[in-house]
Amino acid sequence: MPNGSLVKQPNLDQWLAIGADGRVLVRTGKVDIGQRISTALTLIAAEELDIDPTRIDIAAVETDVAPDEGVTSGSNSMEESGDAVRRATATARKHLLALAARQLGVAEDALDIVDGLIRARATNRSITYAELAGGKPFGIPVDQTAKTKDPKSFKHVGTRVTARGMADLVGGSAKYVHDMQMPGMLHARVVRPPHYHATLAKLDDAKFKSAGLGIVRDGSFLAVAGPDEYAVLKGAERLAAAATWDRGKGLPEGDLFKNLTANERVSLPVIKGSPVKEAVPALPAPPANAAVTHQARYERPYNMHGTIGPSAALAKFENGQMTVWTHSQGIYVLREAMAEALDMPIEAIRVIHAIGAGCYGHNGADDVALDAALVARANPGKPVLLKWTRDDEHAWEPYTTAMVMELQASLDASGKVLAWSHESYGDTHNMRPRSTGNKSGAARLLAARYLADPVPPPVATPSMGHHVGIHRNQEPLYTFDNQRLVKNLVRGLPLRTSAMRTLGAYANVFALESFIDELAEAGGLDPIALRIRNLADQRAIDVIEACNTALNRDKKPAGYGRGFGFARYKNQKTYCAVGIEVSVNDAAEVKLHRCVIAADAGEIVDRDGIAAQMEGGVLQAASWTLYEEVKYDRDGITSRDWDSYPILRFDNVPEIETILMERPGAPFLGAGEASSGPAAGAIANAIKDATGLRLRRLPFTPEAIRAAAYR
């Protein structure tokens, strides 16, 4: 299948350059957000080019220079950029061998390559990559069918390596956007309304003694800037005190979970993973031969990305040109949206990626870029570093939507699932600043809605793609008969939402994997056997068995519970099974003791990187599952720091064993989001095993456990 990134950027020079010094520069459109894509690309390039990984550089991702590969999201980077770089470097290898054969006067098959040196076996004459192509363009297209290396000869791909840049991260020398310093640079902070719908009624300038600080005001967008960061912070506090906001009606109140299934909504049937514009079929009566029919409703609250470093951007406006340094996941789409918001031509904006703290999806990164640009535009010639505060990030980032999942299924006596219904309800997961014209990109950037000439937030439309948004991983990988799947995009919900790691998959898999255990119990069947009974995909069965065997290697300690969850992310990426062992203590706290992860990510490139994604995904999902819920009232968000929005700490971290299946030669399968959903199912099932309590509303706090115990 042709690689889409290569179709869009077909020339080898768009992907690869060899310097006069022999260093190899790899270009990619994917940004490294701590998930080690740059390490994986290095290993792929080193392998195909037979060059030491230390001689490979990964280019900074910048508009007009980097290949446009859309957004770094959806666990797509290896399948898109990884595959593109493999084909590009394989093309380069073939080209360099042909050049060398001509220069050395021998046949290509008489040549060996050792660390960028091409040697003729018989004569010992040699020539380097730098001598052949250093500092010169290749001037050829990438050959999508170029022969790539035989996995049997791999020296780099699949090995355990230190992640690219790890020493800089650990040594404190890595430069995040937050750390950039430029001559004449201003620091800036935004002064926010009390909630989404408030507007700036009055600004009492007399109350605000400026003392070298500049105010930027455009409608209800209010910011303060100055050369000293602490003075700016204090200035922002004084400016906030000088502002009077019209609070309007505030946030809509009412029972969130009731509203999720009662509000006006767009309902669409989902067929084989994709919604269709047809009437939703009624839930049929259970089949006549059903031995068991069961139903359950599961709920998840709003959660936040919760980056450890609040979003930041650096912007400079000079001679009509805006340059922005950002940790956005999509430099090209951000540029389009900013052009609309700033009413500037796209060509006048340059967007350069610089690292940020982990984002886990669409957090404040894009919004802060526009904030910084607005302040920079008011201060021409001066670089402006604008940082969101902890309060900004907690209260203003686009959350992942609350969801409700309603499931019903019927089993025959053998454990065959005869009928299956899964309805999911929620707000949008897709509000990244992607423009489809008519200022739709600007509408997705926070500040645009507060300007004097505002761009109102868009009305969400249902995502119609395969396994997108609300219906991601709603379609079971299991071979259930008579599937009825429905997505419901719900209107009138209170909070701003967009894409967070896994989109709807975490909630859907939590529901699906909890429900299978419930079905097994109702039918008197073993939950693992029930899963395997309804699977045809051997790779799925392999990870389930590997995980289950390792989880139950030893006898379960008294009072502990074990639970299991499985999914193949989007039914097309990494297969992942998670087994977990928990106990519930006298304070009704869930304690995580041991975790086993088995994953099949196709051919393994960055072995330890995949393991890190599996482990990190489980721990983050454990945090969502046990602790997290964005809270709010009419006056606004009340989860505004780490005390009011607690997350997982070191005192509840299980031992983790990660098993990776070996699939040399198989296509890469994206791994960054695979373990989250299975982890949630596993924890719910383990709590049931430990306590007999079936919890269906996240998070599983001590209050939730007590409430279930006394129900």
Place this chain on the structure above:
Amino acid sequence: MTVTLHVNGTEHKIEADPATPLIFVLRNQLGLTGVKLGCGLEQCGACTVMADGQSVLSCVKTVSEFNGTKIVTIEGLAAHALGSAVQRAFVAENAAQCGYCTPGMVSEVTALLSAKPKPSRPEIIEALNGHLCRCGSHTRIFKAIERVVAEKSNA
């Protein structure tokens, strides 16, 4: 006001509003941007540095409170025997993803192992429980600590 700060082995005379939290002086006046601002509320541990060998949060405490103390930031740990061992262990275990919480973690672990060369798991948890990591590198950080302890006891 002038404050005397000893940072990473060098004495600095700093002109600053005495109410300025230490982190802004370290980052903006001394260029030590390895020290990370995470919350500004003493809730997440990202801004941890060492002062007279103890771990301290630098995001709220003012620069004037550190007059005369010996501060070591993540940048100074490379020249610190134990600190550099902790850094090597973090690298060996790939104990970071985005790395934003890492300088605070490394500083905390260095302070812990300075005081307790062979800490128990509960002691490690107690030391690290004020540090948040969102990427989920926790188990690797435990392993990095075990690695340093093993290295030091074999030395």
